[in-house]
Amino acid sequence: MAIPISYNIRNLKLRKGLTIMTALGIALTVTTAVFLMALLAGLQRAFVASGDPLNVLVMRKGSTAELSGGFDASLFPTLKTLPGIAKDNNGDPIASGEWVVVAVLPRRDGTGDVNVTVRGLMPEGLTLRPKAKLVQGRWFTTGQREVVVGKSIHDRFSGVNVGDSMDFAKGRWNVVGVFDSGGTAYDSEIWGDFNQIAADFDRTGGMGSAYLRATDPATAEALKNRVSDDQRLKLEGTLETDYYQKQTSSGGPIKYIGFLVAIIMAVGSSFAAMNTMYAAVAYRAREIATLRVIGFSRPSILTSFVLEALLLSLLGAAVGIVLMLPFNGMSTGVGNNVTFSETVFSLHMTIGVVVMAVIFAIGMGLLGGFAPAYHAARQEILAALRG
Amino acid sequence: MTLTRFVTKSAFRNRRRSILTVLSITFSLLLLTLMMTVWRGFYIDKGSVESARRLITRHRVSLTQSMPIYYREKIRTVPGVVAVVPTQWFGGLYMDDKPEHFFAQFGTDPNEIFNVMTDFKIPPDQLADWQRDQAGAVVDSELAKKFGWKIGDRVVIKGTIFPVNPELTIRGIFVAPQPSITMYFNWKYVEEAVSFAKGTAGTFGILADSAEDVPKVAAGVDAMFRNAPQPTKTESEKAFQLGFINSIGNVKAFILSICFAVLFATLLVSANTMAMSIRERTREVAVLKTLGFTRQSVLRLYVGEAVMVALIGGVAGCLLATLLVEVLKQAPRMGFFFLGMKVTSLTSLLAISVAAIVGLLSAVVPAYHAAKLDIVEGLRYIG
Numbered sequence: 002m003a004i005p006i007s008y009n010i011r012n013l014k015l016r017k018g019l020t021i022m023t024a025l026g027i028a029l030t031v032t033t034a035v036f037l038m039a040l041l042a043g044l045q046r047a048f049v050a051s052g053d054p055l056n057v058l059v060m061r062k063g064s065t066a067e068l069s070g071g072f073d074a075s076l077f078p079t080l081k082t083l084p085g086i087a088k089d090n091n092g093d094p095i096a097s098g099e100w101v102v103v104a105v106l107p108r109r110d111g112t113g114d115v116n117v118t119v120r121g122l123m124p125e126g127l128t129l130r131p132k133a134k135l136v137q138g139r140w141f142t143t144g145q146r147e148v149v150v151g152k153s154i155h156d157r158f159s160g161v162n163v164g165d166s167m168d169f170a171k172g173r174w175n176v177v178g179v180f181d182s183g184g185t186a187y188d189s190e191i192w193g194d195f196n197q198i199a200a201d202f203d204r205t206g207g208m209g210s211a212y213l214r215a216t217d218p219a220t221a222e223a224l225k226n227r228v229s230d231d232q233r234l235k236l237e238g239t240l241e242t243d244y245y246q247k248q249t250s251s252g253g254p255i256k257y258i259g260f261l262v263a264i265i266m267a268v269g270s271s272f273a274a275m276n277t278m279y280a281a282v283a284y285r286a287r288e289i290a291t292l293r294v295i296g297f298s299r300p301s302i303l304t305s306f307v308l309e310a311l312l313l314s315l316l317g318a319a320v321g322i323v324l325m326l327p328f329n330g331m332s333t334g335v336g337n338n339v340t341f342s343e344t345v346f347s348l349h350m351t352i353g354v355v356v357m358a359v360i361f362a363i364g365m366g367l368l369g370g371f372a373p374a375y376h377a378a379r380q381e382i383l384a385a386l387r388g
Numbered sequence: 389m390t391l392t393r394f395v396t397k398s399a400f401r402n403r404r405r406s407i408l409t410v411l412s413i414t415f416s417l418l419l420l421t422l423m424m425t426v427w428r429g430f431y432i433d434k435g436s437v438e439s440a441r442r443l444i445t446r447h448r449v450s451l452t453q454s455m456p457i458y459y460r461e462k463i464r465t466v467p468g469v470v471a472v473v474p475t476q477w478f479g480g481l482y483m484d485d486k487p488e489h490f491f492a493q494f495g496t497d498p499n500e501i502f503n504v505m506t507d508f509k510i511p512p513d514q515l516a517d518w519q520r521d522q523a524g525a526v527v528d529s530e531l532a533k534k535f536g537w538k539i540g541d542r543v544v545i546k547g548t549i550f551p552v553n554p555e556l557t558i559r560g561i562f563v564a565p566q567p568s569i570t571m572y573f574n575w576k577y578v579e580e581a582v583s584f585a586k587g588t589a590g591t592f593g594i595l596a597d598s599a600e601d602v603p604k605v606a607a608g609v610d611a612m613f614r615n616a617p618q619p620t621k622t623e624s625e626k627a628f629q630l631g632f633i634n635s636i637g638n639v640k641a642f643i644l645s646i647c648f649a650v651l652f653a654t655l656l657v658s659a660n661t662m663a664m665s666i667r668e669r670t671r672e673v674a675v676l677k678t679l680g681f682t683r684q685s686v687l688r689l690y691v692g693e694a695v696m697v698a699l700i701g702g703v704a705g706c707l708l709a710t711l712l713v714e715v716l717k718q719a720p721r722m723g724f725f726f727l728g729m730k731v732t733s734l735t736s737l738l739a740i741s742v743a744a745i746v747g748l749l750s751a752v753v754p755a756y757h758a759a760k761l762d763i764v765e766g767l768r769y770i771g
Contacts (some may be wrong), residue, residue, distance in 0.1 A: 022660045030655040033646060065485060065548045068452060070585075116450055170449055202453065261716075262419060262646055266653070269415030273657040276408040293489050330722035 003301050004292065005280035011308040012281065015315075022314065023277040027317025027365060028324060030263075030270040034360045035325045036348065041334075044350035051185035052242030053086070053272055054218045056129055057225045062237045064089050067210045068102040069155045074098065074208050074236055081298035083231075085224040086218045089128060097126030098111040102202045102209075104169035117154060119169070121198025129214040131185055138163040138178030143194050149178035152333065167191075170201035184347065186245065212241070267365050274369025278310050281375040289377050290385035304379040310370020311363060317362040318362030322355060393686070395692040399731030402665065409661040413463040415741060417705025418712065421731060423643050423650075425713060430630070430731040431640070436565045438507035440599040444628040445592040445609055448619040450479075452475035454588035455618050466608040471503040474589030476575055480545035480554070482535075485602040491531055492568070498524075504593045507565050507651060514539065514560030524559035524573050530567035532558070538638045541569075552581040594622070645662045651746070658750035662694045666754040674766025683759040690758055693753030695744050702743025706736040723737055 013020045059080060065301045075327060077098050086094040100121040120126075127133065141147035147150060150161045166173045174193065183190050199205050213228075215221035219239060228238030282289070332347040400406050409467070445463065447453035463472045478493040498519045502508055510526060518524045527537060535542065541558045554577050564570075579586045596605045606622040614621045623631075666673075676686060709731050716726040 018663065020662065022656050022663075026653050026656045026660075028647045033649050036645075063548055063551060064544060103452045105448075105450055109760070202449075261422075265415050265419045266421075266650065269412045269419070269651065269657070272412035272415070273410045273660065274655075276405055276412070276657070276661060276664075279404060279408070290569065379440075 413701025
């Protein structure tokens, strides 16, 4: 027969001080783990959501990033004639030649300079990114030194409001709008006219990359292969989704260091939980012996104490998750090793993160609770009763 | 029996509890030491004396913009400049694009690179071999070890920024004070194959007369190109590297918050144990007092016990951290992150002191209660 769980709950209540201290220790560990996991989840989201399954990114063969590409602009008309490209209302193919360059901006809090991505694009570039929506002002005009900034850039840097002017490359640029692409990597970019950007960064006559919009996902796959197989072009097509999936690796160092920190902290907390549980067992030696005399079996005592440890760690997990809630949505930047610039993303406490945190806490509870529970179940009845 | 011996005896009277507490503190201190080591590597370590004399000039707009090569001779005329060498990030792939095969390749001028990197040691005959072979390369000893390369080995790198796949022969292996996964090769190789690479430099490495001259040289170089089509930004080597670290995100806040969480958790664990162990001994305290122990000595006894347990944990944590850093240096996925980092004696000392303070703080409240205990009450106490 099982010992009722209310027995464990009452015991935890009785030794309030000890319970609270141990649970807080576990809570801190859970908080750290949740923080790290939320960071990774946010990063993943920013990159994965950036890609559009209909878009095919074209770069020079062998080049792995838009920044390192570059091919002759005379290839662009040929690209536009490829079958499978969606047409806009005027019947023109939706294709955009682009340049991705990097500019240095000062951080709003004055903690130094940060590299940010500047993208020069053709008007069709806006059509093929329907996720990017204007939230303030207007889009840039072709042929003007005008830029629109992503939402993260707008939030994190000073002097990038509509009406401000920015200084980069060869002169001033007027900020005419702010766009929001739903927390994707594009929110960390500044967009301007293709020809203006190319001229300012000494890149006229070429283009860094081109984007083609396919009519449907299956055509996108075919279009990608058509670009790569065309011997005249010496170009390579990639699905935009695949391209961004690869960039998630920018979070690599955070990921591995995060794992390391979480595991070391968890081991430390498990030892602390074990200590508390051993004390609980020692304190109740006579009580446990009485339970045995009444007829509770060894397995039920073992289960009862493991449960008590689990309750303790779950309490810790709950406190830990609540402690992290105010930080949900807080944004930070990560250096993107593909674009050499900062991509801003926010802490994202998904259901998955919360579930993982609970599992993590249960693991700590089991690790810390099993040995003391085993010890309790194995006690000699007589010796314990004599105390 | 001396007081110390008494403290030692009572610290380990409940062996299991003490060991668990020590282990818990050990892991917390391990993390703390690790974080302090990373902090030191990033923000405090100034590098070698030679490194403090070096500057890096780049295009003002960003690292990805190139500068014309004639800047080199102009920089040479700035007072305080001893040597100037162009370097260009090649960014090629070795074997495939897996992160564990990544390493840094720089195109440079073999005749001057080691005059700027004066603290890089390379045998003179190997250097001469490299200078003779335009398709030659030199690699850091750490990188050579990573891929098991020997002198004479051929390495093919696939260009991504520059459309050329250099086939290089390793002519020398150098040893740097800060090991890194770096390869240098002759930039002429790429210049001859790729027209747009001709006459360009990504950065210039500069060696100044002395560390004191560094700010003056930086200002001098930037002033020279202020109105040129390609303006420059010159900073000390350390500042240049910090720029990269800052791009990982707000690392300072990240490390600090982990340190505080760890410290607070350690304090909780230690305080918990001390509270348990002192409460258990309420009757014993009363007996000690009847024997004539003063309040002060009872206080000292318990505080000493807590500090001792924490100190053992602290020392063990530091030792483990030293080991872990060595292991992490070899870990393939960590790449270059931990290279050049070391748990110094100062870091260890600091970590152990933190442990001692945590022990002290954790014992104060319970020990104070024990010292204040009324003898008759204590004798009556049943655990």
